[in-house]
Amino acid sequence: MPSTPADDEAWRGNALPLLNEIRHALDRLLASGETTVIDLGALPMGPQDEAELLAALGTGEVDATINAGGPSSVRETAFHGVWLVTHRNETGETQARFIEVAFVPELLMSQREDVADSAKALSEQLREEQNIRK
Amino acid sequence: MAIDGPTIAEVLRQQGISRRGFLKFCATTASLMALPPSMVPAIAAALQHARRPSVIWLSFQECTGCTESLTRSHSPSIEGLILEQISLDYHHTLQAASGTAAEAAREAAMRENAGKYLLVVDGSIPLGNAGFSTIAGISNLDMLKETAAGAAAVIAVGTCAAYGGIPAAQPNPTGAVPVSAIIKDKPVLNVPGCPPIPVVITGVLAHFLTFGSLPELDALGRPKAFYGESIHDRCYRRPFYDQGKFAETFDDEGARKGWCLFKLGCKGPVTYNACATTKWNQGVSFPIQSGHGCIGCSEPGFWDAGPFYKALSMPIGPAKAAIGAAAVAGLAAGAAVALRNRSAKKSAQAAHQKVTIDDLEKSK
Ligand code: SF4
Ligand code: SF4
Numbered sequence A: 001m002p003s004t005p006a007d008d009e010a011w012r013g014n015a016l017p018l019l020n021e022i023r024h025a026l027d028r029l030l031a032s033g034e035t036t037v038i039d040l041g042a043l044p045m046g047p048q049d050e051a052e053l054l055a056a057l058g059t060g061e062v063d064a065t066i067n068a069g070g071p072s073s074v075r076e077t078a079f080h081g082v083w084l085v086t087h088r089n090e091t092g093e094t095q096a097r098f099i100e101v102a103f104v105p106e107l108l109m110s111q112r113e114d115v116a117d118s119a120k121a122l123s124e125q126l127r128e129e130q131n132i133r134k
Numbered sequence B: 001m002a003i004d005g006p007t008i009a010e011v012l013r014q015q016g017i018s019r020r021g022f023l024k025f026c027a028t029t030a031s032l033m034a035l036p037p038s039m040v041p042a043i044a045a046a047l048q049h050a051r052r053p054s055v056i057w058l059s060f061q062e063c064t065g066c067t068e069s070l071t072r073s074h075s076p077s078i079e080g081l082i083l084e085q086i087s088l089d090y091h092h093t094l095q096a097a098s099g100t101a102a103e104a105a106r107e108a109a110m111r112e113n114a115g116k117y118l119l120v121v122d123g124s125i126p127l128g129n130a131g132f133s134t135i136a137g138i139s140n141l142d143m144l145k146e147t148a149a150g151a152a153a154v155i156a157v158g159t160c161a162a163y164g165g166i167p168a169a170q171p172n173p174t175g176a177v178p179v180s181a182i183i184k185d186k187p188v189l190n191v192p193g194c195p196p197i198p199v200v201i202t203g204v205l206a207h208f209l210t211f212g213s214l215p216e217l218d219a220l221g222r223p224k225a226f227y228g229e230s231i232h233d234r235c236y237r238r239p240f241y242d243q244g245k246f247a248e249t250f251d252d253e254g255a256r257k258g259w260c261l262f263k264l265g266c267k268g269p270v271t272y273n274a275c276a277t278t279k280w281n282q283g284v285s286f287p288i289q290s291g292h293g294c295i296g297c298s299e300p301g302f303w304d305a306g307p308f309y310k311a312l313s314m315p316i317g318p319a320k321a322a323i324g325a326a327a328v329a330g331l332a333a334g335a336a337v338a339l340r341n342r343s344a345k346k347s348a349q350a351a352h353q354k355v356t357i358d359d360l361e362k363s364k
Helices: A015-032 A049-057 A112-133 B008-014 B019-032 B037-049 B065-071 B078-085 B099-112 B140-148 B159-163 B198-211 B238-243 B316-329 B331-350 B357-361
Strands: A036-039 A063-067 A071-076 A082-088 A094-101 B054-059 B087-091 B117-122 B151-157 B188-191
Touching: A015 A036, A015 A049, A015 A094, A036 B037, A049 A082, A082 B019, A094 B019, A112 B019, B008 B019, B008 B037, B019 B037, B019 B198, B037 B198, B054 B099, B054 B140, B065 B198, B087 B099, B117 B140, B117 B159, B117 B198, B140 B151, B151 B159, B151 B198, B159 B188, B188 B198
Parallel strands: B054 B087, B054 B117, B117 B151, B151 B188
Antiparallel strands: A036 A094, A063 A071, A071 A082, A082 A094
């Protein structure tokens, strides 16, 4: 696979070190459960780097959309535990992109505060329904 | 440093944004502030208590490019960040009020938030003749002094406000100076660039909004998070520089293969900015990716630092060797290279040359 800058074709040398970093992150996840988040916007990327990286990671089993302040996509890559998280705003513009190495990306989980709100809201709803039936 | 009222977390909650939405906001804010993702919990904690700051924005000798850049920032959107999270109390271009009503708004904001508001300035200040640039009959110098007096801090947006920029280029007909030449008793933070990258402007505002303080600065008053590394250090064409592969003209084989633009005048080695990673137009590209060298727009005196299309007067061979050594010796040696590159720029400045059509066409 041509992946070094020695190639005279448009350079795509950043994908490989990143893939190595992801592999180490997988080891850490297995050993201690520690998750790793890599901000793709903070890395120097050449025109081909991103396509190369995404092609190497492939597509996995989970493809979720979170609708909170605009759509965010959370996709598992072909490598279990390696997730691609893309945050968009209400107008669909990409705001940030992360590689998250985790069993479940944090944002997919329901948050404690939201669950507490929901418990209250559901009680409220039940009370109202009971009042209607009375 | 902030006005009373609900905290930012409360405002978001009132807008019906869930904790999950809030965490997403924190993650994009971290990315925006060039902070590592591990800082998200700290940002979330800070935003629980942060309140909307009042902002007064003054425009002096400028081209409105900086405001244009700001209104095209996308993350968070200008509407979201500036108009909802920040109380923008005065900005000639963006506010509806004009004339006396506008000045009254500025005075009211200064009174109500004395000592707490953030003053943002774009454009340089003419010292030559007060009449060169006035607003509502008030000279730029008087308005700056008066408005800075009660500010918590001053943010100089754009190379003109930060270092004088194009108005201060030789022969500097208006006697233009930067904000820092006038305001000495307040923290002055420089966000240079011609214009600055939109998300760098909002990133600095977001930092103030989140932590209620200004970020760490370099020796030229720039936030290190965005200006800590040179374009050259983060350039994806850098391996070609290290291999000595250079484009010689804009349409030769090297140019087509994406080789280093050093010989075509790239000022990346002496320019500190976030272009190489943050990029422009929602991260689509930046000048070097589009095939044009960096012109050094975020550095003091960039306009007078020699022709844009002339290679830096810096020996390529030894610089390569020094950079190789830097990779081994680590950061300290890297700083030495940067220092030397800066002195190379100084000598280019001293030997100021006029741009000729030959420079622009750069015959080999
Ligand atoms: S000289 Fe310019 S194009 Fe070449 S590596 Fe440095 S920043 Fe990139
Ligand atoms: S690449 Fe250089 S000249 Fe262009 S915007 Fe960035 S710092 Fe300014």
